[in-house]
Amino acid sequence: MSTSPRPPGCPGSDDLSAAVDGSLPEELALHLETCVACQRDLATLRRIDRAVRARLAPPEGLSERIRQRVRESASVASSATAGWWLSPVVRLAAAVVITAAAVAVLTRLLQSGTAPGDNLVIEQEALPGTGAPTFKTVSTDPNGSAAEVAAGARTPRSLPGAVRHVWTVGNAAEKRDRLQAMLPKGSYDVGTADGNLVFTVRLTDRELQTLVDRLAADSAWQLASPELPQPRKPGSVALTGHDVRYSLVLVDSGVR
Amino acid sequence: MTTEMSNETASHEDRELIDKFKGGETWAFDKLVDKYSGRAYQIAYGILGNRQDAEEVAQDVFIRIHRALPKFRGESEFTTWMYRIAMNLARNKYRWNKSRGSQRNLSIDAPLDGTDDPDAKRLDVVEGRLSPDEKVSLDELEKRALEELDNLPELYRQALMLRNVDELSYEQISDLLGCKLGTIKSRIARARDELRKRLEV
Numbered sequence: 001m002s003t004s005p006r007p008p009g010c011p012g013s014d015d016l017s018a019a020v021d022g023s024l025p026e027e028l029a030l031h032l033e034t035c036v037a038c039q040r041d042l043a044t045l046r047r048i049d050r051a052v053r054a055r056l057a058p059p060e061g062l063s064e065r066i067r068q069r070v071r072e073s074a075s076v077a078s079s080a081t082a083g084w085w086l087s088p089v090v091r092l093a094a095a096v097v098i099t100a101a102a103v104a105v106l107t108r109l110l111q112s113g114t115a116p117g118d119n120l121v122i123e124q125e126a127l128p129g130t131g132a133p134t135f136k137t138v139s140t141d142p143n144g145s146a147a148e149v150a151a152g153a154r155t156p157r158s159l160p161g162a163v164r165h166v167w168t169v170g171n172a173a174e175k176r177d178r179l180q181a182m183l184p185k186g187s188y189d190v191g192t193a194d195g196n197l198v199f200t201v202r203l204t205d206r207e208l209q210t211l212v213d214r215l216a217a218d219s220a221w222q223l224a225s226p227e228l229p230q231p232r233k234p235g236s237v238a239l240t241g242h243d244v245r246y247s248l249v250l251v252d253s254g255v256r
Numbered sequence: 257m258t259t260e261m262s263n264e265t266a267s268h269e270d271r272e273l274i275d276k277f278k279g280g281e282t283w284a285f286d287k288l289v290d291k292y293s294g295r296a297y298q299i300a301y302g303i304l305g306n307r308q309d310a311e312e313v314a315q316d317v318f319i320r321i322h323r324a325l326p327k328f329r330g331e332s333e334f335t336t337w338m339y340r341i342a343m344n345l346a347r348n349k350y351r352w353n354k355s356r357g358s359q360r361n362l363s364i365d366a367p368l369d370g371t372d373d374p375d376a377k378r379l380d381v382v383e384g385r386l387s388p389d390e391k392v393s394l395d396e397l398e399k400r401a402l403e404e405l406d407n408l409p410e411l412y413r414q415a416l417m418l419r420n421v422d423e424l425s426y427e428q429i430s431d432l433l434g435c436k437l438g439t440i441k442s443r444i445a446r447a448r449d450e451l452r453k454r455l456e457v
Contacts, residue, residue, distance in 0.1 A: 017445035021419075021426075044397070044452050051398035052405065052420040054390055056301055058294040062311065066293045067286050069315045070322045161316050187355040189348070202352040245316065245348070 010038050020045045073160040156238040159205045159228060164247040166224040167215065172197055172252035175221070179248070182211070197250040205229070206239050208246050224251070263423075266291075270334040278326060285325070289318055292335070295422055296342045299432075302417035303346035305406075309353070313345045320345070336428070343432045397455060404454045412447035419444050 011028055019028060019042055032038055169175040176197050188201035203211065209229045215221045216231030223230070229237045276284035293314055300313035320341055328337065386399060405413060418429045430440045
């Protein structure tokens with residue numbers, strides 16, 4: 001890759017580069033007035049920059065897509081933390097499902113001879129914004145509450161771009177080692193927050209569901225957070241293979 | 257309007273938008289996205305070299321900003337904060353791609369002087385080809401420049417790309433890359449010089 005060295009008196013590459021960026025000292029400006037080779041070189045450098053800027057041009061519709069993603073992620077986040085009921089999409093689905101579940105529970109009760117109202121408190125409420133009435137049931141049904149039945153029939157949601165889970169473990173240092181053994185080297189960051197270890201790793205949503213299932217299968221790990229993905233709930237997450245940034249907070253329960 | 261004045265105006269506008277957003281006006285966040293989504297994308301693209309990853313990172317940047325903005329105290333400029341988030345997320349994704357043996361990162365371990373290194377892996381490039389837009393708007397020299405850009409060693413390519421991100425100063429680049437100002441200037445100068453030489457053939 002050799003070209004003839006620059007003639008004496010011509011600026012070096014550092015000066016030419018600075019000239020592209022608009023910093024042109026007077027002696028260089030004077031030199032450029034008469035030196036054709038430098039004029040040509042400077043022109044080439046400017047065209048290189050022009051090409052780079054063209055390559056960097058953001059795609060059409062980027063801003064709209066980002067705004068949309070932020071809205072989606074904000075609604076999932078709020079529904080996960082404040083309660084599953086708040087997201088409008090989920091409310092409608094839940095309304096259908098819980099109504100069906102309530103009917104199923106009622107039917108079972110009726111068939112067993114128990115009068116409705118003995119064991120069940122059924123409230124009909126219209127959730128704000130949807131206008132669709134739902135049945136909210138609280139029951140002492142030994143076969144599992146209607147709410148659990150309803151939860152199992154939840155519409156699958158895809159995961160947001162970032163998920164944060166708090167896990168309570170008996171011995172955080174030991175669990176940290178185990179986790180490090182499970183994850184590919186260099187694929188994760190470890191930090192601390194409020195004295196707890198935090199792992200940050202990027203996985204596909206499928207890998208994340210598997211990881212959560214595996215951790216939860218170990219009785220020493222307790223998932224404290226309600227956000228998806230939850231362990232052993234196939235069908236609750238729509239797996240698309242997209243990347244998720246997973247923050248795993250290890251809280252030491254002190255129990256050995 | 258001089259650069260200093262326009263930066264001040266932009267910074268003032270950002271503070272106002274953030275205040276409005278904190279006050280519950282969600283449209284203010286949309287305005288911030290409109291204003292800066294391109295820059296977040298460009299920073300990510302500079303590190304990652306492919307559009308899909310760059311867009312995903314840009315999305316994650318604003319998702320993260322949206323969550324954290326209520327607590328943003330404005331001690332630093334919004335842009336400084338946003339650039340750092342973009343850089344961190346881009347780097348994370350870059351490391352993740354690498355750790356999975358992914359060929360998505362645009363990276364070639366070729367020494368700058370062009371000697372052939374038999375151990376250098378030439379990874380398949382996701383975007384060595386010109387986009388339809390580029391084919392139309394660039395002339396032959398510029399097209400060749402982009403091909404040669406992809407062949408530059410990573411550190412040089414990244415530095416030159418970041419220099420061409422809108423409004424990103426040398427100081428900001430050196431801050432984001434964690435390098436001295438002189439190092440960055442010299443890297444950019446060498447990248448330009450090398451590309452110029454390769455285009456002379």
